[in-house]
Amino acid sequence: xxxxxxTGLRPTGNLHxxxxxxxxxxxxxxxxxxxxxLEIADVQALTDNFDNPKKVRLNVxxxxxxxxxxxxxxxxxxxFIQSQIKEIAELTVYYSNLVTIARLExxxxxxxxxxxxxxxxxxxxxxxxxxxxxxxxSQAADITIFDGxxxxxxxxxxxxxxxxxxxxxKFNSIYGKTLKEPEPILSDTARIKGLDGxxxxxxxxxxxxxxVDDDExxxxxxxxxxxxxxxxxxxxxxxxxxxxxxYYHKLVNTKENxxxxxxxxxxxxxxxxxxxxxxxxxxxxxxxxxxxxRKYYEAHPEKVEEILKxxxxxxxxxxxxxxxxxxxxxxxxx
Ligand code: SF4
Numbered sequence: 277x278x279x280x281x282x283t284g285l286r287p288t289g290n291l292h293x294x295x296x297x298x299x300x301x302x303x304x305x306x307x308x309x310x311x312x313x314l315e316i317a318d319v320q321a322l323t324d325n326f327d328n329p330k331k332v333r334l335n336v337x338x339x340x341x342x343x344x345x346x347x348x349x350x351x352x353x354x355x356f357i358q359s360q361i362k363e364i365a366e367l368t369v370y371y372s373n374l375v376t377i378a379r380l381e382x383x384x385x386x387x388x389x390x391x392x393x394x395x396x397x398x399x400x401x402x403x404x405x406x407x408x409x410x411x412x413x414s415q416a417a418d419i420t421i422f423d424g425x426x427x428x429x430x431x432x433x434x435x436x437x438x439x440x441x442x443x444x445x446k447f448n449s450i451y452g453k454t455l456k457e458p459e460p461i462l463s464d465t466a467r468i469k470g471l472d473g474x475x476x477x478x479x480x481x482x483x484x485x486x487x488v489d490d491d492e493x494x495x496x497x498x499x500x501x502x503x504x505x506x507x508x509x510x511x512x513x514x515x516x517x518x519x520x521x522x523y524y525h526k527l528v529n530t531k532e533n534x535x536x537x538x539x540x541x542x543x544x545x546x547x548x549x550x551x552x553x554x555x556x557x558x559x560x561x562x563x564x565x566x567x568x569x570r571k572y573y574e575a576h577p578e579k580v581e582e583i584l585k586x587x588x589x590x591x592x593x594x595x596x597x598x599x600x601x602x603x604x605x606x607x608x609x610x
Contacts, residue, residue: 282424284315287335291342292484294468294477307352345570350583356591363595367417416440451605471501510547528562
């Protein structure tokens with residue numbers, strides 16, 4: 277039997293290049309090797325969008341269409357909606373006794389996200405909800421309810437996997453060996469920077485190119501991307517390594533052209549406007565097949581619904597078997 281791999285995405289907006297290069301391209305390889313469960317994490321999305329359920333509901337379909345358009349194959353990947361697996365919520369309650377509040381507050385991923393919230397929205401600590409602080413516990417339930425063995429993550433999410441492993445060890449030590457400890461699979465692509473040079477590309481940071489952006493929007497975004505500020509005139513030599521336009525050429529252009537961009541930029545024989553125009557053309561060419569595939573699903577929303585329904589049913593069956601095993605171990609199998 278192939279190992280079970282589980283990953284999740286929060287339906288809070290469309291996918292952007294950061295998702296594509298940072299995680300989703302890796303999924304394309306993994307879907308051929310493992311029993312792949314892909315969770316559309318609507319409950320987790322509600323932890324910081326609890327007052328905007330329409331946004332989460334709309335994006336369940338949107339994000340599924342994005343994932344299908346990049347080439348994930350529903351015959352290989354089991355797409356399911358988190359809120360429809362009631363065993364996850366049940367297991368989260370059981371796990372909540374196995375982790376202390378102090379341990380959750382010390383989780384580096386949670387600490388970073390709290391700091392970002394404070395910076396972005398001016399939240400003080402008092403606005404952090406119980407649900408948000410506890411999301412690593414719910415994530416441990418997401419993973420273990422499917423006996424998830426391998427979890428594709430970025431380096432910044434490793435503490436969440438470690439937290440899950442701790443919960444599993446504690447559960448097994450109290451109730452007997454029942455659960456598997458998941459292992460992380462690190463993506464081979466580093467985090468993708470934003471158009472503004474920020475280390476992270478993100479919707480809330482306003483520095484992302486989305487897979488659904490049309491040609492005009494892409495043009496506008498790339499024309500405003502950060503370049504080497506020391507280059508004032510067209511023929512000034514510059515440093516491509518501090519230029520976001522060059523950074524994106526490296527993602528979507530050919531090896532030969534990337535070398536050309538680099539050497540012409542250094543010599544001062546390439547102007548920034550021409551360089552950006554070339555990137556716009558290459559970016560549109562790169563995204564064209566994804567958009568083409570998306571058009572099919574936009575025209576056939578019933579196909580997306582069928583995929584989610586079938587995947588959710590399969591996930592429900594598996595979660596039901598696992599929760600029985602867990603409740604038996606906990607002596608609550610009345
Ligand atoms: Fe960036 Fe291209 Fe301008 Fe060089 S020529 S600074 S790579 S946009």
